Amino acid sequence: MSSLLSELNERQREAASHTEGPLLILAGAGSGKTRVLTYRMAYLIGEKDVAPWNILAITFTNKAAGEMRSRVDRLIGPAASGIWVSTFHAMCVRILRRTIDRLGFDRSFAIYDTDDQRTLMRSIIKTMNIDSKMFKERSVLAEISSAKNQMIGVKEYEREASDYREEVISRLYKQYQMQLEANNALDFDDLLLMTIRLFNTCPDVLEEYQQRFRYIMVDEYQDTNRVQFELVRALAGKKGNLCVVGDDDQSIYKFRGADIRNILSFEESFPGAKVVKLEQNYRSTSAILDAANAVIRNNSGRKDKTLWTDNGEGEPIQLHQYEDGNEEAVSVVSDIRQRVAEGASYDQFAILYRTNAQSRLFEEQLVRRGIPYKLVGGVNFYARREVKDVLAYLKTIESGRDEIALRRIINVPRRGIGDTTINRIAEYARDHSIGMFEAMERISDIKTISRGKANVDSFVLMIQKLRDQAATMTLLELYDTVLEATGYRDTFDDMDDTEAEERLDNLSELRSKLADYIIECEEEEKVPSLPDFLQDVALVTDLDLLEEEADYVVLMTLHGAKGLEFEQVYMTGMEDGIFPGFMSITSGDEEELEEERRLCYVGITRAKRRLTLTCARRRMLRGETRAFRISRFVGEIPLSLLEDRGALRYEKRQHESNSYDPGDITIRQRVSIDGKPVHLQPLNKPKQFSVPAGTKPAYNIGDRVKHRKFGEGTVTEMVKGGRDYEVTVDFDTVGVKKMFAAFAKLEPI
DNA sequence: TTTTCAAACCTTTTT
DNA sequence: GGTTTGAAAA
Numbered sequence A: 001m002s003s004l005l006s007e008l009n010e011r012q013r014e015a016a017s018h019t020e021g022p023l024l025i026l027a028g029a030g031s032g033k034t035r036v037l038t039y040r041m042a043y044l045i046g047e048k049d050v051a052p053w054n055i056l057a058i059t060f061t062n063k064a065a066g067e068m069r070s071r072v073d074r075l076i077g078p079a080a081s082g083i084w085v086s087t088f089h090a091m092c093v094r095i096l097r098r099t100i101d102r103l104g105f106d107r108s109f110a111i112y113d114t115d116d117q118r119t120l121m122r123s124i125i126k127t128m129n130i131d132s133k134m135f136k137e138r139s140v141l142a143e144i145s146s147a148k149n150q151m152i153g154v155k156e157y158e159r160e161a162s163d164y165r166e167e168v169i170s171r172l173y174k175q176y177q178m179q180l181e182a183n184n185a186l187d188f189d190d191l192l193l194m195t196i197r198l199f200n201t202c203p204d205v206l207e208e209y210q211q212r213f214r215y216i217m218v219d220e221y222q223d224t225n226r227v228q229f230e231l232v233r234a235l236a237g238k239k240g241n242l243c244v245v246g247d248d249d250q251s252i253y254k255f256r257g258a259d260i261r262n263i264l265s266f267e268e269s270f271p272g273a274k275v276v277k278l279e280q281n282y283r284s285t286s287a288i289l290d291a292a293n294a295v296i297r298n299n300s301g302r303k304d305k306t307l308w309t310d311n312g313e314g315e316p317i318q319l320h321q322y323e324d325g326n327e328e329a330v331s332v333v334s335d336i337r338q339r340v341a342e343g344a345s346y347d348q349f350a351i352l353y354r355t356n357a358q359s360r361l362f363e364e365q366l367v368r369r370g371i372p373y374k375l376v377g378g379v380n381f382y383a384r385r386e387v388k389d390v391l392a393y394l395k396t397i398e399s400g401r402d403e404i405a406l407r408r409i410i411n412v413p414r415r416g417i418g419d420t421t422i423n424r425i426a427e428y429a430r431d432h433s434i435g436m437f438e439a440m441e442r443i444s445d446i447k448t449i450s451r452g453k454a455n456v457d458s459f460v461l462m463i464q465k466l467r468d469q470a471a472t473m474t475l476l477e478l479y480d481t482v483l484e485a486t487g488y489r490d491t492f493d494d495m496d497d498t499e500a501e502e503r504l505d506n507l508s509e510l511r512s513k514l515a516d517y518i519i520e521c522e523e524e525e526k527v528p529s530l531p532d533f534l535q536d537v538a539l540v541t542d543l544d545l546l547e548e549e550a551d552y553v554v555l556m557t558l559h560g561a562k563g564l565e566f567e568q569v570y571m572t573g574m575e576d577g578i579f580p581g582f583m584s585i586t587s588g589d590e591e592e593l594e595e596e597r598r599l600c601y602v603g604i605t606r607a608k609r610r611l612t613l614t615c616a617r618r619r620m621l622r623g624e625t626r627a628f629r630i631s632r633f634v635g636e637i638p639l640s641l642l643e644d645r646g647a648l649r650y651e652k653r654q655h656e657s658n659s660y661d662p663g664d665i666t667i668r669q670r671v672s673i674d675g676k677p678v679h680l681q682p683l684n685k686p687k688q689f690s691v692p693a694g695t696k697p698a699y700n701i702g703d704r705v706k707h708r709k710f711g712e713g714t715v716t717e718m719v720k721g722g723r724d725y726e727v728t729v730d731f732d733t734v735g736v737k738k739m740f741a742a743f744a745k746l747e748p749i
Numbered sequence B: 001t002t003t004t005c006a007a008a009c010c011t012t013t014t015t
Numbered sequence C: 001g002g003t004t005t006g007a008a009a010a
Helices: A010-017 A033-047 A062-076 A078-082 A088-103 A114-127 A137-149 A154-160 A164-182 A188-201 A203-212 A226-236 A286-296 A325-341 A356-368 A385-398 A403-409 A419-431 A436-441 A453-472 A475-485 A497-523 A530-535 A582-586 A590-604
Strands: A023-027 A055-059 A084-087 A110-112 A185-187 A215-218 A242-246 A274-278 A318-324 A349-353 A373-375 A553-557 A566-571 A607-621 A624-627 A650-652 A665-667 A704-707 A711-721 A724-731 A735-740
Touching (some): A010 A033, A010 A274, A023 A033, A033 A055, A033 A078, A055 A088, A062 A078, A062 A084, A088 A188, A110 A114, A110 A188, A114 A137, A114 A164, A114 A185, A137 A164, A137 A188, A137 A226, A154 A164, A164 A185, A185 A188, A188 A226, A203 A226, A226 A242, A325 A349, A325 A356, A325 A566, A325 A607, A349 A356, A356 A373, A356 A553, A385 A403, A385 A475, A385 A497, A385 A530, A419 A436, A419 A453, A436 A453, A475 A497, A475 A530, A566 A590, A582 A590
Parallel strands (some): A023 A242, A055 A084, A055 A215, A110 A185, A318 A607, A349 A553, A349 A566, A566 A607
Antiparallel strands (some): A607 A624
């Protein structure tokens, strides 16, 4: 037995040393899956004499890729640099940049991010004269993306379209793809699809990669979608040396097309697959783990497994209910302060929440208390307006082929080039099938433009001058020149101070990223080039920017926390309607609720030592204050695991209806988080908020009602449960739904 | 063409 | 509640 693998436990060793044929590693949270993967790579290279470049490791985020990269480097040394460690998207970009010309695309294609997609779709909807009220670009794009994730192309979608909406979307889909191609651009989904298409149309290319990647490993396999599955299957080929690692209980990206069946039926897709379960958790205390197990147990259709640990029991899980979201934020932050005063460091703490919108209150308190924090998520750095603007300038200087980029900055700052002028240029460009910038260079030929001509001329001259300068300048000089010469920098002068400061910060951040890129090039002895820098910037996300060493509290969504761990975790907003969210409750779709429960499981298992659950009695949501009850997920945690600090008493309440019982737990008396008792309003008499819970609705069984989203329907059942009425409605269009009167806001017709 | 103001919409989660 | 979008006015 090699000494290398002796550092693993028995199961881990079994997984790391099984190298030939398909292998499914079911790795529970904190069971050391990255460790197994890295050791497996080391084993392949060290013991099986596999060349590093024959190994491919795929992850979902750049962060995970970076983490794996550094761990492999540490374990194996310089030889590891030959291993491809990459995200799905980055891998596809790498392949496509090399060979997409075989499909008739230019190898310098642009990658459109969500923002670019929306801009493009909006203009398509407009030019095709389609009702933008009925067809919102967001939902159209969502529909197209989900079609792409199921590998339904334009033609097939067209054929399958069965109603008016689908028929219109099929036309939009078609036009969208045409425009992308005209702009030499791919969206995120296309990156994967094009790679498959490349493999299908050019078997020699596929074979080349199959030869190269003799051993493939995929992390977070439970989050793969259909396209990714096909991609992996194609690459694995007949040899099938495919090792996937995942945890069906941590599948939380269904909305993005992740198909949990990929992992559940791995053994059918890859006959003869070996399955190894990793159930020993090295991360958390047993109290935390027991809570996680108790919650996830309520899901059906799981792969059977139970996490265990020989870590001690640890502290019980804390549960605190507050009057409102603000008090919740104040208390969580003051709790952190107190613990830091007692010797903890800021980086031990993470504040997690369901939606990004919840971050604001915590931020306010952290700023007020002068606590260093890092907000992860929200608006992606590369999606910020000023960053995109400057990148758009650089793109226009670089090629001018990217119409979205050109349109973005043509009138920023104001140059007197309005919509009318821009559209006429675009029209001319289309008629003569030339690029938009080219059309602008020929402005004198465009008869329909008179007034804007001089303005366009000076814009063209400015860009051309910058192009000339670009040839002789370093990239950083060019960057600075662009800010000044375009007048973009001056636009910050008449902004208010805090906003201008933030934006300028972002721009200097972008500048330093450019500097990083140049240094990187020097290390690899490449020549830094603008197109090279611009090309893959769309793939970088905020999550990748978490620095390891810095000492700050981390704020992020539960989704963002996957794959990370923290000493002390606050799961906030643990309320029915927030988490699990509205949508998953009212839809009546058990699947959706299970997805939320998996998210809860992910959240709980992030904590190593201490877990605090917080919730509020009422909370401001979309501008109105509403009453909330403790999350049903909290009710699924055994009381024995929750802290009972004398002053806190919980009580299991009897209830009639078992379909919904968030009233399961009632807190009789409450203390604030620092232990001081707080005056409490009498129980069972909630204040009347804007939506009074428990008042009888203004309709009865048999009445016709209207729902904001589901349309009209007939009330078939009304049951009084807890403090609210559970109403069953048979909707004309979407069928029977169960919902709570206070949430559903049904209106009698 | 640009500015201003009211209205709509939003809140799931992201590569 | 905050942000974005549309129409009307300047």
